[in-house]
Amino acid sequence: MVALAFLIPLGLVVQLLAKERALADAERQTAVVVAVLTVTTDPNQVDRAIATTGGPAVQRVSVHNLPGESDPVGDRHASQADVNLAAGQASPYLADVPGGVSYLEPVDIGTGRTVVVEVYIPESELRRGVSGAWWALSAVALGLVIASVWVGDRLGARVVGSARQLANAAVALGEGELDVRVTPSGPRELAEAGYAFNVMADRIVALLSNERELVADLSHRLRTPLTALRLDAETLDDSQDAERIRTAIANLEVEIDQLIRAARQPTMTAIEVPEAQGCDASDVVRDRMTFWSAVAGDQERECKATGVENPAPVTVPRSELAAALDALIGNVIRYTPQGVPFEVAVSRRDDGYVAVRVEDGGPGIPDPDKALQRGLSGQGSTGLGLDIVRRVAVAGKGTVNIGQGALGGASVIILLADADPAPEPVATGSRFGLVGRLSREPGERKSRR
Secondary structure, eight states: OHHHHHHHHHHHHHHHHHHHHHHHHHHHHHHHHHHHHTTOOOHHHHHHHHHTTOGGGGGGEEEEOOTTOSSOEEOOOSOHHHHHHHHTOSSOEEEEETTEEEEEEEEEEETTEEEEEEEEEEHHHHTTTHHHHHHHHHHHHHHHHHHHHHHHHHHHHHHHHHHHHHHHHHHHHHTTOTTOOOOOOSSHHHHHHHHHHHHHHHHHHHHHHHHHHHHHHHHHHTHHHHHHHHHHHHTSOSSHHHHHHHHHHHHHHHHHHHHHHHHHSOOOSSOOOOOOOOEEHHHHHHHHHHHHHHHHHHTTOOEEEESOSSOOEESSOHHHHHHHHHHHHHHHHHHSOTTOOEEEEEEEOTTSEEEEEEEESSSOOSOHHHHTSTTOOSSSSOSOHHHHHHHHHHHTTOEEEEEEOTTSSEEEEEEEEBSSOOOOOSSOOOTTHHHHHHHHHHHHHHHHO
16 A cells, blocks of 8 residues: 555656656747747748757647748648637647647737747657656565565564464463473563463462372371271171271272372373273162162161163263262261152163162252352352262263252252163154253153152
8 A cells, every 4th residue: 555655646747747848848849949930930941940950859840820821831730720729828838639739839920910839749758758667666666565565474473473382382281281381482562471371381380289299198197097997997896887887998098099199190291081981880879879778777768779780881980970979879868867768770861871860858959050069068068079970970971960859859860971872763852952851850750650
């Protein structure tokens, strides 16, 4: 745009200068003839004066309205009407003629007569040098545009390169590459953002390291009371309750050891996605119900597991699903009155999901959405139990639904993707999708009962 803003006015100026130059030449030629006319009007003298102009301009000069002459001296180009019009003017007059213009200058020779001197200016003279000037100006403008595009590209590449480097580093950090850093470059703002990014990445690494050390220290501090419990359990008799306590303490020791080893691992430079490990949900439910049935018997609770006779493969690890079941059944044992029954059921659905349902006959959960939020609890606990269940469901490509069950209390359904789903039926399924299935789950359970 800047090049065009200079190119067009300069081209017009060059064209105007070419026209003015041609008119100046015509005026000079006219002055030679006018000087002769002030002395004599003899056609022969005038013709010799025209010849003195020399060059090709001789064919373009003529004199009209000489006394005693009906025809002009020289070649006529302007019409008689233009000549008469110019004779009545006080200054030179330009008349358009085929192929150019005629410069007509009136000359008063006395006795009330006016002679008109004509100089024909062809179009080529009016535009002499204009085409070359336009080409030169266009070449200069094109060169300026190319140079400015190159300079702008280099400046832009510097800015874009710095921004792209920062964006790629942010993506890498978000994917878990904690050792990624950037070389601050580019404009001052981007350089400052690069410095801030490096500081942020260093602080993240430091915070993760401190957090791991804190988890390891806290886990290690649990060993002292756990050791005391294990020694006390050894003094118990060989009853079933004593054996159950020893088993629980041994499992707790294993969990603490795993937690300490995981916390002591070096900081990961990338998010390590564990290999897909599945388990049989029915087998996990049977194992955990064996443990919790003894506790339920002590509290005179009726408990049962249904649907565990058939295999129900899911994509989550066994330990994760067991932790989710322990959290749900532990909530039933802890927050419902003694004697309240509960039930755990497993079912493989036709839509490619395995449903693990835990119901109780307690007061239920008044605010399911709040109960699923991490750290929020209306019972004075840590509020992590249902969040553990939710994260296990998400890891298993499913979801969690909380509602009212057939026993009158809370019903928590964990939907997990079936690790070995049956082929999809040909008939079109429900248009409500997963949300519709979850909303109809309590009704379906009642109809099955």
